[in-house]
Amino acid sequence: MMGPGGVPGEQQGGAGAKRPGRSAADRAYLVVREAIASGRLRGGEPVREEQVAKEIGVSRTPVREALRRLAAEGLVELEARRGARVARFEAEEVDEIFSLRVELESHAAALAAQRAGADDVAKLAALCEEMREAAEAFLADPCAGLEAVTDLNNRFHAKVLEVAGNRRLASVVEAVVQRALVERTFHGYSADQLRRSCRHHEEVVEAIAAGDPEWAEAVMRTHILAGRAVAKGVAQ
Amino acid sequence: MMGPGGVPGEQQGGAGAKRPGRSAADRAYLVVREAIASGRLRGGEPVREEQVAKEIGVSRTPVREALRRLAAEGLVELEARRGARVARFEAEEVDEIFSLRVELESHAAALAAQRAGADDVAKLAALCEEMREAAEAFLADPCAGLEAVTDLNNRFHAKVLEVAGNRRLASVVEAVVQRALVERTFHGYSADQLRRSCRHHEEVVEAIAAGDPEWAEAVMRTHILAGRAVAKGVAQ
DNA sequence: CCTGCCAGTTTCGTATGCAATTGGTCTGAC
DNA sequence: GTCAGACCAATTGCATACGAAACTGGCAGG
Numbered sequence: 001m002m003g004p005g006g007v008p009g010e011q012q013g014g015a016g017a018k019r020p021g022r023s024a025a026d027r028a029y030l031v032v033r034e035a036i037a038s039g040r041l042r043g044g045e046p047v048r049e050e051q052v053a054k055e056i057g058v059s060r061t062p063v064r065e066a067l068r069r070l071a072a073e074g075l076v077e078l079e080a081r082r083g084a085r086v087a088r089f090e091a092e093e094v095d096e097i098f099s100l101r102v103e104l105e106s107h108a109a110a111l112a113a114q115r116a117g118a119d120d121v122a123k124l125a126a127l128c129e130e131m132r133e134a135a136e137a138f139l140a141d142p143c144a145g146l147e148a149v150t151d152l153n154n155r156f157h158a159k160v161l162e163v164a165g166n167r168r169l170a171s172v173v174e175a176v177v178q179r180a181l182v183e184r185t186f187h188g189y190s191a192d193q194l195r196r197s198c199r200h201h202e203e204v205v206e207a208i209a210a211g212d213p214e215w216a217e218a219v220m221r222t223h224i225l226a227g228r229a230v231a232k233g234v235a236q
Numbered sequence: 237m238m239g240p241g242g243v244p245g246e247q248q249g250g251a252g253a254k255r256p257g258r259s260a261a262d263r264a265y266l267v268v269r270e271a272i273a274s275g276r277l278r279g280g281e282p283v284r285e286e287q288v289a290k291e292i293g294v295s296r297t298p299v300r301e302a303l304r305r306l307a308a309e310g311l312v313e314l315e316a317r318r319g320a321r322v323a324r325f326e327a328e329e330v331d332e333i334f335s336l337r338v339e340l341e342s343h344a345a346a347l348a349a350q351r352a353g354a355d356d357v358a359k360l361a362a363l364c365e366e367m368r369e370a371a372e373a374f375l376a377d378p379c380a381g382l383e384a385v386t387d388l389n390n391r392f393h394a395k396v397l398e399v400a401g402n403r404r405l406a407s408v409v410e411a412v413v414q415r416a417l418v419e420r421t422f423h424g425y426s427a428d429q430l431r432r433s434c435r436h437h438e439e440v441v442e443a444i445a446a447g448d449p450e451w452a453e454a455v456m457r458t459h460i461l462a463g464r465a466v467a468k469g470v471a472q
Numbered sequence: 473c474c475t476g477c478c479a480g481t482t483t484c485g486t487a488t489g490c491a492a493t494t495g496g497t498c499t500g501a502c
Numbered sequence: 503g504t505c506a507g508a509c510c511a512a513t514t515g516c517a518t519a520c521g522a523a524a525c526t527g528g529c530a531g532g
Contacts, residue, residue, distance in 0.1 A: 023316065024516065059517045060484090061297075065304060070412075072308040074404065080259065081484055081523055096404040103343050143476070168310065168332040168412065175308075176408050260486065285514075300515090317493055317514055358499045 020155035026060040028066035031056050036086055037183055043088035047076060074177050088182055091232055097178055098228035102221055104173050105157065109204060109220035110213035120163045121209045127207055129158045131199045139191050145193055149194070150183045158202055160220075163208070185231040193230060197223065260294040264302035267292050270376055272311055272322055273416035279324035283312060325417055333414055334464035338457055340409050341393065345440060345456035346449035347400035356399045357437050357445045363392045364441055368434045375427050385430070386419045392437055396456075399444070421467040429466060433459065 022030075031054060035041045047067065056063075067084045070076045076084045087093075100169045112120075131152035139142050157177075161170040189197065200223035207216035247418050258266075268288060271277045283303065285296045292299075303320045306312045312320040323329075348356075367388035393413075397406040425433065436459035444453035 061516055061518090064301070064485090065515095068301060068304055069308065072305070074407070082525090083484065093404070096402045099402060100405055100408060103339060107339050131487075166332045166335060168329070169336055171310070172336060172408055172412050175411065176404060284512095286512095296514090297486055297488090299486095318495090319514065 023062065024056075025062035025065040027056055028052060028058060029069055032066055033075065034068060036070075038183070041086045043086050045086045047084040047086060049083070052229045062189045074178065089178075094181065094231050095178065097181060097230070098224060098231055100176050101173070102224045102228070104169065104176070105160070105224055107219040108161050108164040108166070108169055108173070109208070110167075110217040111166065112160050113208045113211055113213040113216035115165050116163050116208045116211070120159075121205065124156065124159055124163070124205045124208065125202075127152055127159060128198065128201045131156060131201060135194050135198055139194065146183075146186050150186050153182070153186070154195075159207075160204065181231065182227075185227060188224075188233055190231050193226070196226065200226070241290070259298065260292075261298035261301040263292055264288060264294060265305055265379045268302055269311065269416065272306075273419050275420070277322045279322050281322045281351070283320040283322060285319070301371065303322045309414070311414065311416060320408060323413075330417065330467050331464070333412065333417060334460060334467055335410070336412050338460045338464070340405065341460055342398050342453045342457040344400040344402070344405055344409070345444070345455040347402065347405075348396050349447055349449040350451035351401050352399050352444045352447075355393075357441065360392065360395055360399070360441045360444065361438075363395060364434065364437045367392060367437060371430050371434055375430065382419075382422050386415075386422050389422070389433075389437075390415060396444075406415070417467065418463075421463060424466050424469055429462070432462065434464055436462070 003132065032041070032047060041047065049063045049067065052066075053060045053063045067076060069077045071084065075087055077087050078084050089097075113135055116124075121197075131149060134148040134152055138149055141183070156171075161173055164170070186194075200219060203219045204216060204223065207219050266276070268283060277283065285299045286304065288302075289296045289299045300427060307314045307320065311323055313323050314320050325333075352360075364371065367385060370384040370388055374382055374385055393409075396405070397409055400406070422430075436455060439455045440452060440459065443455050
């Protein structure tokens, strides 16, 4: 193998030659996260530093960093000297996560209703509309994939948090929400459930536009509790 | 300097030879955290990896890990290639943190009231009593220090979260609460405020013992909002 | 047959070295 | 006097090396 330092520019060796702009640690983070979200890595499975490192063509150092980040988010569990394992989403865990989302995001919706400006409302409405279109496209042709839907869903929720104006609240939700889980949940949605989810978003926008925090909070609570009901079914 | 690997057992060289049981990364984490909590490191100040490493007698690797952990908790801010700086707790930030605590911990108190068993209540009551004694000891002789008080306060809040039975809620609060800030806040308490804080704890226990979630939630909300009012004054 | 012990192997935790980037400063031109 | 460009020092990001703990298998003893 190459000596300390290696060949200067040679870093994109393996199959993981992705975004040159991102750091190796970021790439490792994204790769492992994606593997978990897609189900390629199952709950309870160990994640070996060296294996991941080899797979994406970096050393163990950035992989370690990525695993610590994932552990902080609860996606993997670390045990000293025993490495990382993919966290299990047992039904109980799913319940905990969604129960937290209920409290945090409904509170965020209430704050958003108090603070939103016209441009915020317009942006939220646009995201809603796009998501509805993406959902209909998916329902018409499932080959289209759910990526667009999940992405717009994430952006909608993120925008509500942004409008709420508490950055720390946003980062906590970001940390706890486990998009991996949310994405899996979407796969479990029926057509009706998916459409209902879109309608919930629309009603959230309406409540925010009306500047009615209680309404916004109630709708968001409804929305997430409905999601929880589906998610309980897809826990592994 | 010694070659790669160095002298086998030589690790406790510097002044940081503290707990042999903890890993170097843990020690680095605790040292930096303590430096921030005590005010030795001020907001905005850079934290250099090598400097910390030398100070506690380890290499940069565990220090890096510690800094990432602190960044995940919001105690320091990282910029790529530019290192870590101690996060500023502006008044606005303090407000955000305490606003989150209000929502999360009052919810936890409500859950705890629904789930607590007799032994949980006894444990909470004992922590309360100990804290009251520690507080009185401190008020009688300020040289006694606030460490015991802050420690018992932390343990009380942690116990409420534990009884609430949502581990993820507990870990989110743990991540967001910034004990560093809470500890600084205690230093700003007057005698009356400190005693009131103890009384709040006692009333939380009473509400939990009564199995009254709404009461418990309301008391905890009161307790944390009272803390917020003081904290706003000690933001740097 | 089951249990405890030992050696080999695997994997983590940490130390160290090199390359790249960034920020500051110095010089020179306008 | 001010600004642009280039050099230099400081510092991070990553790769690699090594020691130590934990898991594995086999073997001996009960």
